[in-house]
Amino acid sequence: MAHILDDISRTFSEYLLIPRLTTKKHTVKNVSLTTPVGKFKQGNASPLSLNIPFVSASMQAVSGPELAIALARCGGLSFIYCSQAIEAQAAMVHRVKSHKAGFVPSDSNVKPDASLTAVIDLVKKTGHSTIAVTHDGSGTGRFLGILTDKDFWEFEDDLNSPVSKYMTSKENVVFGKEGISLHEANLLLRQCKKECLPILDARGEHLQSLVFKKDYFDHRNNPNELLDAKKRMAVGAGVNTHDYKDRIPALLEAGVDALCFDSSDGFSEYQQAAALWARKQYGASIIIGGGNVVSGDAFRYLVERADVDFVKVGIGGGSICITREQKGIGRGQASALLEVVAERDRYFKESGVYVPVCSDGGLANDTQIIIALAMGADFVMMGRYFAMTNESPTPKVSMAGRVYKPYWGEGSNRARNWQRYSNGDDAGFKFEEGIDAYVPIVGSVRDALEVTTAKLTSTMCNSGALTLREFAAQAVLTRISEQTFVEGGTSTVVSFDKENQETA
Numbered sequence: 001m002a003h004i005l006d007d008i009s010r011t012f013s014e015y016l017l018i019p020r021l022t023t024k025k026h027t028v029k030n031v032s033l034t035t036p037v038g039k040f041k042q043g044n045a046s047p048l049s050l051n052i053p054f055v056s057a058s059m060q061a062v063s064g065p066e067l068a069i070a071l072a073r074c075g076g077l078s079f080i081y082c083s084q085a086i087e088a089q090a091a092m093v094h095r096v097k098s099h100k101a102g103f104v105p106s107d108s109n110v111k112p113d114a115s116l117t118a119v120i121d122l123v124k125k126t127g128h129s130t131i132a133v134t135h136d137g138s139g140t141g142r143f144l145g146i147l148t149d150k151d152f153w154e155f156e157d158d159l160n161s162p163v164s165k166y167m168t169s170k171e172n173v174v175f176g177k178e179g180i181s182l183h184e185a186n187l188l189l190r191q192c193k194k195e196c197l198p199i200l201d202a203r204g205e206h207l208q209s210l211v212f213k214k215d216y217f218d219h220r221n222n223p224n225e226l227l228d229a230k231k232r233m234a235v236g237a238g239v240n241t242h243d244y245k246d247r248i249p250a251l252l253e254a255g256v257d258a259l260c261f262d263s264s265d266g267f268s269e270y271q272q273a274a275a276l277w278a279r280k281q282y283g284a285s286i287i288i289g290g291g292n293v294v295s296g297d298a299f300r301y302l303v304e305r306a307d308v309d310f311v312k313v314g315i316g317g318g319s320i321c322i323t324r325e326q327k328g329i330g331r332g333q334a335s336a337l338l339e340v341v342a343e344r345d346r347y348f349k350e351s352g353v354y355v356p357v358c359s360d361g362g363l364a365n366d367t368q369i370i371i372a373l374a375m376g377a378d379f380v381m382m383g384r385y386f387a388m389t390n391e392s393p394t395p396k397v398s399m400a401g402r403v404y405k406p407y408w409g410e411g412s413n414r415a416r417n418w419q420r421y422s423n424g425d426d427a428g429f430k431f432e433e434g435i436d437a438y439v440p441i442v443g444s445v446r447d448a449l450e451v452t453t454a455k456l457t458s459t460m461c462n463s464g465a466l467t468l469r470e471f472a473a474q475a476v477l478t479r480i481s482e483q484t485f486v487e488g489g490t491s492t493v494v495s496f497d498k499e500n501q502e503t504a
């Protein structure tokens, strides 16, 4: 007879945190959000730690190179999606790793005979006010000069004139050459009191990149950047249990920092075989996450029998996921997380090895992110949250007066990532487990994370915690009734703002 668990499957919105003593040392400034990704022995450090506990989902509509760079700059990690050709995924990883902080490829370029009108159009399109002039109008053409919005007056000068008449030509431009370090480039900018330094090839002819003064300040303002030992941006990548023998070597060759299985159900011999293969090939030098699971025994299996470095929790909770409806499997995310975290802590006590746990999917707002971390997740993986940012790889779409971005599940007909749902057999795509939808735009990754981390650090202070480990160790949570939920909202007052928003 089927075994029925005594507990009800619960989710994050059913819980609230009870404040603990806040002492004078519990200030937001003193809080550290550093958290481990790779397993480690008691007393040792994790081989990879995040500076904020957020990673982006391995999904087509979420984790491309632009998002990966933006998230790494804030201290988190992206897992570049694996539902694409191996070469394409490795190229994305390579793009992140070769993104030289401070050296930007020149995106706005013109030929010397272009008119000022063409320049004004380009500035409107790109938003860049520094335009490189090259012989062929490309970002790597022979460098001829620089034009900025200070070089001409839109309403005074003849806009049909060629750029060559107004630009600062090469002989009067201070430039650097290939091989210059960022430190030297910034020094040159400072000494010459310039805003932008073109970097040319070793012969001093072709344009390679630009270094901006404003990026220096930006970098100083990003103390959380997640970098590897060579000071390159950190990036992760998803893998599957089908083509891993080709995909994993290609991703490692491209410089990936962490891998994770992208599977809707990771409690399988297929995942064990793939993880053990990777471990045999590369030993402890790689970080590979297993999952997804929703039970303590599945966590144990992946840790003890598949030797994974972290475990991802969550089946059926994703905002675009219909697995529970389609197949009747899954578990409320809070119940799943609490059981896996308890097993992680038991395993740590027995073995002295700490295996980080990631709560993946279904986080509908900042409060739920906070509850997941309070329940013991070391970090959270999110799809919808990052799909809503400027840096996700999808185009903006305007509908009914608002701007959206498309967001679709990996199990949707659009993504057709059948490898995520089929473990061993090459079954192909038979039915959908995800939907194809839209999400409103919220702005940049930085802006979104700034608000979320502000709420998280504030709650940690309320809970008397300065680290995420302390937060989870001393969190006291209460289950809430429907009426408590109503009481927590603003139902007994009339909010005109809210009403206006709803009818707008």
Ligand code: MZP
Binding pocket: 057, 058, 059, 292, 314, 316, 317, 318, 319, 320, 321, 322, 323, 360, 361, 362, 363, 381, 382, 383, 384, 385, 408, 409, 410, 411, 412, 433, 434, 435
């Ligand atoms: P969310 O942050 O949008 O709620 O959920 C993102 C997570 O949903 C992903 O990290 C992945 O685990 C899961 N996912 C991705 N595609 C599907 C699907 O098509 C899915 N069903 O469930």
